Amino acid sequence: MTAAAVRPVSIKIDEDAKARLKRLADARHRTSHWLMREAITQYVDREEKREAFRQDTLKAWEEYRATGLHVTADEADAWLAQLEQGNDIEPPACHA
Template identity: 65%
Template sequence: MATSIKLDDELKSRIQHLAEARHRSAHWIMREAIRDYVEREEKRESFRQDALRAWEAYQENGLHLTSEEADAWLDKLEAGEDAEQPECHA
């Protein structure tokens, strides 16, 4: 699928300089930039959707962990301990 995009002269020049420095084509630089952007935004949207689902679940059942409980659990995991996730409570 061919797609065209209008870029101002300054951005075109910056892309061309970067392409030359990286021994790549300007097309490659733009394709990689768009791919990276889309992947980052997909992850951001997934995180946002997960947060909304968690908030909805909390509103329905009130189950949660305090930040202290979550931090203590994460500290154990970071230290390499095989720690079970704490039980959520109301």
């Protein structure tokens, strides 16, 4: 990230949160600013992954509704059990 891309943003937090942040920053030998940036980055990364998963789920549901193709829970469980045992087998074929 270049210095030109960084823009200051202010947030309002209560005094208790500010004190807790300061104590944690001191314990980690970091600045409060660094901890806040790290927390925001981790949160955004996690939420982007969660949203991608949600979108994949909606897409899969729509595909199922359009085609009816699926595997049963028993078929999926049997395949996963084989993978767990170290057998690299193909997933079960989808059927209507």
